[in-house]
Ligand SMILES: Nc1ncnc2c1ncn2[C@@H]1O[C@H](COP(=O)(O)OP(=O)(O)O)[C@@H](O)[C@H]1O
């Protein structure tokens with residue numbers, strides 16, 4: 001199904017989030033539709049991670065509404081919200097893995113939290129998820145300190161997929177990776193999204209990622225979504241920040257490749 005026609009799975013309306021006098025999100029509204037990969041871009045410190053963390057309930061909002069998979073935290077019961085939380089997975093920007101747990105134990109962790117499975121079954125599921133993200137069984141008993149940056153991100157992705165989520169939240173999944181590892185990770189995200197039918201909310205400042213995987217982009221500026229649409233619409237957007245971001249010097253090469261796929 002064309003994601004543009006799909007139901008809204010994350011609906012944010014007039015969201016206000018702040019810390020003390022500092023208003024980070026200022027009446028922000030945004031929809032995410034089932035089956036799409038939405039890329040969220042914006043200046044560093046602009047509130048992308050705050051938006052993600054508020055949507056999943058880790059940060060409080062001042063006002064506005066957030067409805068995820070039909071549930072509004074303001075009105076849903078604790079049990080209902082917990083049932084909804086099982087239906088998403090998260091890859092955080094910082095400290096992706098628990099350093100005292102092995103790779104396998106990291107992936108088992110959400111199952112321990114939310115499911116009543118035997119240890120044997122947890123391990124089987126964890127190994128299957130690790131296989132999906134391209135981690136060898138040999139690496140399952142390693143600790144995070146023994147992993148490369150790319151492997152760490154893959155394990156974190158496997159953990160985000162542990163509960164067979166419908167929505168995956170990714171916060172700067174390719175930051176800190178070399179371009180080749182980042183490209184491989186983009187391909188992995190796209191493949192998993194298509195095979196598992198995921199909805200993906202991806203914060204990124206990686207233009208290559210945006211072009212390679214996102215169906216739609218939302219630009220967060222001054223606490224609001226000031227532009228949203230497919231890449232082509234963003235390239236045509238006249239807003240100064242969007243123009244600078246997509247048509248800046250760093251962007252030129254990627255944009256050229258997008259507009260001239262044969263060259
Ligand atoms: N827990 C917090 N307490 C106070 N300020 C915070 C907190 N989390 C984020 N901020 C501030 O909110 C702003 C947006 O941060 P963030 O969402 O992390 O930006 P980014 O778009 O780079 O992800 C920043 O000014 C940051 O310092």
Ligand SMILES: [Mg+2]
Pocket residue numbers: 048049050093171
């Ligand atoms: Mg951030």
